[in-house]
Amino acid sequence: QSALTQPASVSGSPGQSITISCTGTSDDIGDYNYVSWYQQHPGKAPKLLIYDVTNRPSGVSNRFSGSKSGNTASLTISGLQAEDEADYYCSSYTGSITLIFGGGTKLTVL
Amino acid sequence: QLRLQESGPGLVKPSETLSLTCSVSGDSFSTSSYYWACIRQAPGKGLEWIGTMYSSGSSYYNPSLKSRVSISLDTSEKQFSLKLSSVTAADTAVYYCAISALGNFDAFDLWGQGTLVTVSS
Numbered sequence: 001q002s003a004l005t006q007p008a009s010v011s012g013s014p015g016q017s018i019t020i021s022c023t024g025t026s027d028d029i030g031d032y033n034y035v036s037w038y039q040q041h042p043g044k045a046p047k048l049l050i051y052d053v054t055n056r057p058s059g060v061s062n063r064f065s066g067s068k069s070g071n072t073a074s075l076t077i078s079g080l081q082a083e084d085e086a087d088y089y090c091s092s093y094t095g096s097i098t099l100i101f102g103g104g105t106k107l108t109v110l
Numbered sequence: 111q112l113r114l115q116e117s118g119p120g121l122v123k124p125s126e127t128l129s130l131t132c133s134v135s136g137d138s139f140s141t142s143s144y145y146w147a148c149i150r151q152a153p154g155k156g157l158e159w160i161g162t163m164y165s166s167g168s169s170y171y172n173p174s175l176k177s178r179v180s181i182s183l184d185t186s187e188k189q190f191s192l193k194l195s196s197v198t199a200a201d202t203a204v205y206y207c208a209i210s211a212l213g214n215f216d217a218f219d220l221w222g223q224g225t226l227v228t229v230s231s
Contacts, residue, residue, distance in 0.1 A: 001172075001173060003156065034214070034215065034217075035216075036214075036216050036217040036218075038157070044223075045206055045221035045222065045223055045224055046157065046206075046218075046221060047221075048217055048218060048219045051219075052214070057217075089156060089157050091157075091159070092216065093216045097170050097215075098159070098170060098171075098172060099147075099159040099162065099172075099216050100159065101156060101157040102156070103156045104157070
């Protein structure tokens with residue numbers, strides 16, 4: 001199984017909104033609403049931001065939102081803050097009862 | 111508050127078996143309907159799913175690792191274990207344990223801090 005496709009990097013200024021895409025296939029993102037997003041700061045464990053495409057776990061800021069269209073899922077961060085600078089990973093359930101991650105996107109806050 | 115802690119060897123020789131144990135602590139922990147997973151991250155690389163075990167005992171593995179991986183669960187001890195056999199340098203990574211208390215196969219809301227395992231002679 002190949003990794004989901006994410007842009008290697010994105011950037012934005014404080015207060016702006018950015019969107020990170022995550023492209024899969026009809027065997028994963030396209031066929032299931034089981035997409036999650038994680039934030040990872042250097043040297044730290046990943047933190048769950050979004051699950052089931054659009055749901056936020058308790059305690060996660062509403063500045064983070066998720067969506068999906070066809071085989072592509074997206075994470076939008078609004079009101080960008082300095083502490084949002086991190087790596088972001090998407091994941092999806094697949095039809096083979098497996099889990100696949102994206103390659104990761106480095107967010108730089110200018 | 112729940113906490114997840116990995117314990118592992120740090121250094122494993124090529125061709126040997128990597129063994130990792132993950133322990134959960136916290137008064138509110140209940141093992142029912144949880145997915146327990148192992149995920150790794152090679153230095154400077156992205157996340158790679160290794161495998162998942164459901165509380166019922168059903169297990170699911172990454173096809174690329176399936177022939178070498180085994181995950182077992184001991185709910186009475188609140189811990190699960192990973193064994194990865196015939197390791198090579200390509201298995202050098204930070205290994206994470208993660209749990210989905212949400213009850214989702216794919217969404218892990220509790221993570222350990224990770225443990226670096228280096229494969230070298």
